[in-house]
Amino acid sequence: MPLVFLIKIKTTGHLMKLNSTFKLGALALSHRIVMPPLTRMRAGADGVPSPFAAAYYAQRATPGGLIIAEATQISQQGQGYPQTPGIYTDQQIEGWTQVVKAVKGKGAHFVLQLWHVGRISHSSLQEGGALPVAPSAIAPKGNAFTSTFGRVPHEVPHALEQDEIKDIVAAYKRAAENAMKAGFDGVEIHAANGYLLQQFLEDNSNLRQDIYGGSIENRARLLFEVLAAVAQVWPLDRIGVRLSPYSDVGDMADSDPAALYTYVITKLSQQGIAYLDLIEPQARAGLSAEKNLAAPESVCTLFRPMFTGPLIASGGFTAQTAEAALNAGIADLVGFGRMFIANPDLPKRLVSGAALNEPNPKTIYGGGEAGYTDYEFLDGQTA
Numbered sequence: 032m033p034l035v036f037l038i039k040i041k042t043t044g045h046l047m048k049l050n051s052t053f054k055l056g057a058l059a060l061s062h063r064i065v066m067p068p069l070t071r072m073r074a075g076a077d078g079v080p081s082p083f084a085a086a087y088y089a090q091r092a093t094p095g096g097l098i099i100a101e102a103t104q105i106s107q108q109g110q111g112y113p114q115t116p117g118i119y120t121d122q123q124i125e126g127w128t129q130v131v132k133a134v135k136g137k138g139a140h141f142v143l144q145l146w147h148v149g150r151i152s153h154s155s156l157q158e159g160g161a162l163p164v165a166p167s168a169i170a171p172k173g174n175a176f177t178s179t180f181g182r183v184p185h186e187v188p189h190a191l192e193q194d195e196i197k198d199i200v201a202a203y204k205r206a207a208e209n210a211m212k213a214g215f216d217g218v219e220i221h222a223a224n225g226y227l228l229q230q231f232l233e234d235n236s237n238l239r240q241d242i243y244g245g246s247i248e249n250r251a252r253l254l255f256e257v258l259a260a261v262a263q264v265w266p267l268d269r270i271g272v273r274l275s276p277y278s279d280v281g282d283m284a285d286s287d288p289a290a291l292y293t294y295v296i297t298k299l300s301q302q303g304i305a306y307l308d309l310i311e312p313q314a315r316a317g318l319s320a321e322k323n324l325a326a327p328e329s330v331c332t333l334f335r336p337m338f339t340g341p342l343i344a345s346g347g348f349t350a351q352t353a354e355a356a357l358n359a360g361i362a363d364l365v366g367f368g369r370m371f372i373a374n375p376d377l378p379k380r381l382v383s384g385a386a387l388n389e390p391n392p393k394t395i396y397g398g399g400e401a402g403y404t405d406y407e408f409l410d411g412q413t414a
């Protein structure tokens with residue numbers, strides 16, 4: 032065997048699983064390296080994706096790869112930060128259509144993450160200056176973003192009435208229809224990171240005494256109502272759900288996360304969704320100084336046996352730990368968040384073992400092309 036061939040096997044062989052094909056619901060993937068949803072706060076004030084978004088996503092698209100677009104509000108009420116995109120007006124649908132075309136032009140699969148932030152919003156972002164909404168009138172600790180990038184303590188949210196909850200479910204359905212109009216390949220329901228659906232799931236933020244509060248089944252009701260509404264639009268094999276069990280992002284906590292997420296994940300498994308997208312608590316390392324000591328080392332390891340469909344893991348992975356997780360059967364695909372921000376050609380770099388660019392913390396949120404579309408490719412180009 033020629034030496035050069037042996038060297039090739041040696042350098043790429045250890046990441047063979049990461050670079051192998053996978054069937055994710057209806058989508059045929061060419062590799063297991065996923066770009067997870069990443070909020071960048073560069074949309075117009077009207078929630079239309081930035082004119083640079085098409086180039087940014089297309090740079091990160093690979094033939095047969097999977098990109099999950101940044102969290103996108105289903106309604107103005109669902110917005111929690113300035114300059115995040117929406118999917119509820121014709122202009123927003125048109126803006127996303129251009130981004131989808133660019134990503135699909137590179138042969139990648141593109142899924143939209145549907146978002147309602149609940150109590151994480153601020154009245155300056157709400158129609159008529161209304162209060163943010165939540166399962167119960169409990170303000171999370173910490174600061175909200177105002178519409179002008181200010182930081183102020185969170186307000187006490189308005190506890191949703193049942194007819195208002197119905198309106199939110201209807202808004203998810205319309206957003207799902209709009210995502211289809213824009214040409215996406217599927218949608219992901221964001222039930223993680225302390226936003227509305229997780230606020231209903233966990234009992235530090237949900238003190239309701241009606242059918243949406245109390246028992247685990249009741250607290251999970253809204254998530255499954257939203258899933259049912261979205262499933263009237265999309266086939267289940269094009270719907271994913273993202274969860275962050277044991278995460279304290281957004282001041283979340285639950286008295287029995289093991290029981291709660293066992294129920295939710297088992298039920299999601301029975302429904303046959305395209306995939307479950309789990310965020311490892313270790314993702315906090317680097318995202319926050321605090322560490323949730325009650326969290327298990329790996330929620331993917333803990334909950335994998337309860338979900339028979341495909342599982343995407345995110346949170347602090349390197350190429351090596353991702354490959355190990357795939358080989359151990361803990362996950363089927365791995366999301367690389369911060370590394371995808373700084374490395375447009377991340378799959379190529381991970382598979383070849385090339386050096387990685389570091390993200391610039393100053394340009395993560397807000398701004399224009401700088402720190403967005405100008406990270407260098409391996410060949411020194413930016414496109």
Ligand SMILES: Cc1cc2nc3c(=O)[nH]c(=O)nc-3n(C[C@H](O)[C@H](O)[C@H](O)COP(=O)(O)O)c2cc1C
Nearest residue numbers: 067068069070101102314345346347348367368369
């Ligand atoms: C700048 C930034 C923005 C993010 N935006 C979102 C988002 O819109 N939706 C979401 O579900 N997760 C979001 N996340 C979490 C990432 O998808 C990912 O799970 C997390 O960064 C852990 O992966 P990593 O350690 O590879 O960065 C964000 C993370 C970062 C750093």
